[in-house]
Amino acid sequence: MTQDMHTSDRSDVFPRRGPDRRTVLRGAALGAAAPLLPAAAATAAPASTTAGRDRGGDRAARSVSFRWLGTTGWRIDVGGRTVLFDPYLTRFPTGLFGSGLDPETELKTDPAVVDAHIGRPDLVLVSHSHWDHLGDVPYIARTTGARVIGTETTYHLLTALGVDPKQISVVKGGEVLDIGTITVEVVPGLHSRNKNCSYFAPGTLNAPPATVPRTIADLPEGDTLAFRVTAGEHGPSAFLMGASDFDERAVRGLRPDLAMIAVPTATSTTHHYVPRLLDALDAPGVVVPVHWDNFELPLTGSPVRDPAMDLDAFLAQVGKASPATRIVVPDYRTVYDGDMRPARR
Ligand SMILES: [Zn+2]
Numbered sequence: 023m024t025q026d027m028h029t030s031d032r033s034d035v036f037p038r039r040g041p042d043r044r045t046v047l048r049g050a051a052l053g054a055a056a057p058l059l060p061a062a063a064a065t066a067a068p069a070s071t072t073a074g075r076d077r078g079g080d081r082a083a084r085s086v087s088f089r090w091l092g093t094t095g096w097r098i099d100v101g102g103r104t105v106l107f108d109p110y111l112t113r114f115p116t117g118l119f120g121s122g123l124d125p126e127t128e129l130k131t132d133p134a135v136v137d138a139h140i141g142r143p144d145l146v147l148v149s150h151s152h153w154d155h156l157g158d159v160p161y162i163a164r165t166t167g168a169r170v171i172g173t174e175t176t177y178h179l180l181t182a183l184g185v186d187p188k189q190i191s192v193v194k195g196g197e198v199l200d201i202g203t204i205t206v207e208v209v210p211g212l213h214s215r216n217k218n219c220s221y222f223a224p225g226t227l228n229a230p231p232a233t234v235p236r237t238i239a240d241l242p243e244g245d246t247l248a249f250r251v252t253a254g255e256h257g258p259s260a261f262l263m264g265a266s267d268f269d270e271r272a273v274r275g276l277r278p279d280l281a282m283i284a285v286p287t288a289t290s291t292t293h294h295y296v297p298r299l300l301d302a303l304d305a306p307g308v309v310v311p312v313h314w315d316n317f318e319l320p321l322t323g324s325p326v327r328d329p330a331m332d333l334d335a336f337l338a339q340v341g342k343a344s345p346a347t348r349i350v351v352p353d354y355r356t357v358y359d360g361d362m363r364p365a366r367r
Pocket of ligand 1: 150152213243265
């Protein structure tokens with residue numbers, strides 16, 4: 023099922039489109055941010071490769087659904103294919119939201135919890151190897167056969183945890199992968215930084231680990247990737263982040279329709295994170311904040327805010343930097359369409 027995902031002719035599913043919705047969005051954003059700009063100049067913005075939708079494109083948008091899996095995780099369904107990004111569902115306690123993070127906390131996966139949320143995935147994208155991103159991927163890969171796309175560190179950790187190496191595609195950033203009805207662009211990324219400009223468990227692996235990973239500290243970051251996932255030839259496209267920092271020069275020009283942006287900690291030392299990112303992404307039409315929830319509580323309830331994150335300040339910064347952007351604060355139990363509106367069922 024997952025070894026060959028190149029059999030579908032995307033043009034059948036996502037016909038060519040006419041008017042450039044992205045240009046319209048961009049015009050609106052520019053108009054709001056810079057009211058003195060002549061309307062003609064705003065609408066003359068160059069067409070993007072992720073340009074907007076005609077009626078065929080709207081059908082494509084309706085065929086896309088997004089489910090937030092908590093933390094930075096997503097399930098995206100496009101034309102019968104399922105893509106997971108950073109699916110961490112077991113959400114076991116580490117002390118992070120209580121007495122303090124215990125790096126000796128043992129890794130574990132709850133199959134019933136994971137199975138309830140992942141559908142039948144074809145592809146699993148992994149931003150980096152920390153437990154709250156990679157923790158359930160070994161189980162998912164072993165039980166579904168899904169292809170995993172991640173760093174070399176992710177590759178070595180997964181193979182040590184029993185995943186078939188032939189199932190894993192190592193990427194570095196810059197790759198643009200055709201996967202049937204979905205295009206995956208791998209974007210070089212960066213990990214979040216705390217008040218000391220550092221972060222938990224840095225390091226990369228260029229060879230298998232000496233022992234099978236057993237604790238959360240056994241899963242080093244291993245560099246961080248972001249992804250742009252595009253449904254069909256023309257979108258919608260979603261920019262997916264796994265941590266709250268980015269390489270400005272790598273991000274510029276991606277121009278996604280939707281940006282799933284990791285909220286930084288209140289003490290982050292990343293300079294002008296929100297305005298720099300939104301400018302580099304060209305004022306996306308929709309911003310969806312992620313990684314602001316307590317990821318050690320079950321997904322069955324409503325999201326509970328992580329007290330280390332100032333979600334309100336983040337939302338205010340988005341509104342200030344890009345007034346025409348629609349902000350969607352996601353919920354665990356809502357299925358969203360390609361415009362990140364609650365899907366009609
Ligand atoms: Zn991390």
